[in-house]
Amino acid sequence: MSIVKIATVTKELPAYERKTEDILPFVEFWLANQDERFKRKVIKIFEGAAVDKRYGIMDIEEVFTKTSFEEKNNIYIREVKKLGTNVLSKALEKAYWSADSIDYIITVSCTGIMIPSLDAYLINALAMRQDVVRLPVTEMGCAAGVSGLIYAANFLKSNPGKRAAIVAVESPTATFQLNDFSMANMVSAAIFGDGASCVLLSSEESTVGPKIIGEEMYHFKDATRMMGFDLTNDGLKMILDPAVPSTIAEHFPNIIHPFLKKHQTSIEKVNHLIFHPGGKKIVQTVEELFGKLGKNIDDTRETLRLYGNMSSATVLYVLERFMEKNIPAGEQGLILSFGPGFSAQRVLLEW
Structure with missing residues (x-):
């Protein structure tokens, strides 16, 4: 059984950045017709969420504007392709690997829907090999970054001298529900942000890393x-x-x-x-x-x-x-x- 090592990890952030204090006026406007006690409670949740800042694939005005599932999902598709391409390119550069040296690509996301999945677009964008093995991980939520590591480790353990890339791109912003005043929606709005990450792993003996x-x-x-x-x-x-x-x-x-x-x-x-x-x-x-x-x-x-x-x-x-x-x-x-x-x-x- 091969030894599997993590070669590198990189991140990529979306264009829009916002501090929690700058989000609060939008939250107050959004909840204008709600009960005063409820409003105060939600503001407290935002203030006490231990999140000072977050990033988003769309401007805050866009987030708090009623848009259809289709519109939000189309923004998600457009932006995750960009973020995924950038974060994978950055990781390959950092590791001095070429895109066509990747044997196994895992893409991870649960905050939007796209078929074909992100990996198909990354293969084209980076001119990866035609026999690269694809695995989209879509419905495992917050745990899926580690799920990706587990799948990659299993593949590499049984395949010596191979390379794997995990690309996780998420936009909880694209799932924000303007008409949902449940506590689950309030808490998730207070804690979630958007971002992308890439992990490169290898079963080559020469790889340096944990x-x-x-x-x-x-x-x-x-x-x-x-x-x-x-x-x-x-x-x-x-x-x-x-x-x-x-x-x-x-x-x-x-x-x-x-x-x-x-x-x-x-x-x-x-x-x-x-x-x-x-x-x-x-x-x-x-x-x-x-x-x-x-x-x-x-x-x-x-x-x-x-x-x-x-x-x-x-x-x-x-x-x-x-x-x-x-x-x-x-x-x-x-x-x-x-x-x-x-x-x-x-x-x-x-x-």
Whole structure:
């Protein structure tokens, strides 16, 4: 079985940038006809979301204008093609790889619908090989960045001397529902932002980077309504159960300890926690759980503050921060994310 290493991680941000304080007047205008107490509560959610800034594929005026599902999805299609092309090109340049050296391309997105999927456009845009293996990952939400790592690792483990690219592009902005005044929509509007990321992996012996020593998914039983989207005539409508943080806390020991034990390690030996910033409450819950074990998730909190939750791409932004550190050989990292299913995905790294 081949050793799989992460060669590089890059990110690409959309054109529009906005601070949370600049979004609040738009939120107040949007909620003008709502009950005063409800309005105050929503403003508090935005102010307390631990997100200072986020990026978007469309201007804020456009976000708060009633547009059809078709119009928003067309903007999504146009922009994810650009972001995907840019982030993959940037990663290939950083790794000194040519586009036609990629054997396996995985594209990840759940915030819009396009058939053919993004990978088909990237193959054409970058003149990739005609026999490149495609895998679009579309309905796994926030966990899908790690799902992509798991699929790539499995492919590369059984194929020595090969290269894989994972391109995650998300626009939660394109799913924002103007007519939905549910708490799920308020919370998601307060925490989500748009962004793209790319990870290059390889089973070539010459690759420099942390190696993947284990990967696994964990499925929560009968929890399909915890998180996801309902497809309505207006677009993708957010499902977000307030019980997500407590459910994670309840399952946490089963998610972490048996997985690490299987790979002859333990949480005590894991030096770096590369955790997906799902939102302030999830971050606080996991921070408490890891804090009791003497660990911190500072990079996760900082990623949430700077970009918001960009669904599948976000954990890869956290991973990029670790890739830029000078981590001593032999140290371990645990990548962890949660998403619709309900599920937890884990990848164990060693530098």
